[in-house]
Amino acid sequence: MNRRHLLLIAAACTLAPLAAAAHEFKAGDLVIHHPWARAGAQTRPGAGYVVIENHGAAADRLTGAESRIAEMVELHTHVMENGVAKMTQVEAIDVPAGGKAELKPHGFHLMLMGLKQPLAEGDTFPVTLVFERAGKVEVTFVTEAAGATESAH
Numbered sequence: 188m189n190r191r192h193l194l195l196i197a198a199a200c201t202l203a204p205l206a207a208a209a210h211e212f213k214a215g216d217l218v219i220h221h222p223w224a225r226a227g228a229q230t231r232p233g234a235g236y237v238v239i240e241n242h243g244a245a246a247d248r249l250t251g252a253e254s255r256i257a258e259m260v261e262l263h264t265h266v267m268e269n270g271v272a273k274m275t276q277v278e279a280i281d282v283p284a285g286g287k288a289e290l291k292p293h294g295f296h297l298m299l300m301g302l303k304q305p306l307a308e309g310d311t312f313p314v315t316l317v318f319e320r321a322g323k324v325e326v327t328f329v330t331e332a333a334g335a336t337e338s339a340h
């Protein structure tokens with residue numbers, strides 16, 4: 188992460204250490220809203236969701252992510268195959284100029300592979316999002332209830 192992003196995040200971060208509290212992060216033209224994950228066992232991959240707005244005139248792309256709580260973080264989407272919804276890995280998720288990328292249940296998501304700890308409701312953990320233009324942006328995910336299909340936020 189470069190110095191400019193660090194300063195912007197420090198200035199913009201209104202993170203409250205409460206589950207489901209609204210929080211957002213800014214990096215250049217991007218505003219990253221309420222990163223959250225669904226609670227679950229350590230033995231299964233975890234899913235992470237976030238909305239990324241692009242207020243700039245240039246398109247960006249989310250090309251990867253990493254977190255110290257997972258061996259690997261993949262970008263996934265759902266596709267229908269013979270009438271069955273399946274997850275599949277994607278190389279990048281577009282964040283169009285003046286638009287947004289929505290990572291949400293049944294759509295694009297981060298898949299936290301090889302969890303080093305269970306995802307417990309109320310916990311927070313850091314994830315570094317990697318963008319083609321904006322570079323690396325560290326955000327804090329909040330873990331919400333196992334049955335959550337939408338963020339409580």
Ligand SMILES: [Cu+2]
Pocket residue numbers: 263264274275296297298
């Ligand atoms: Cu997945």
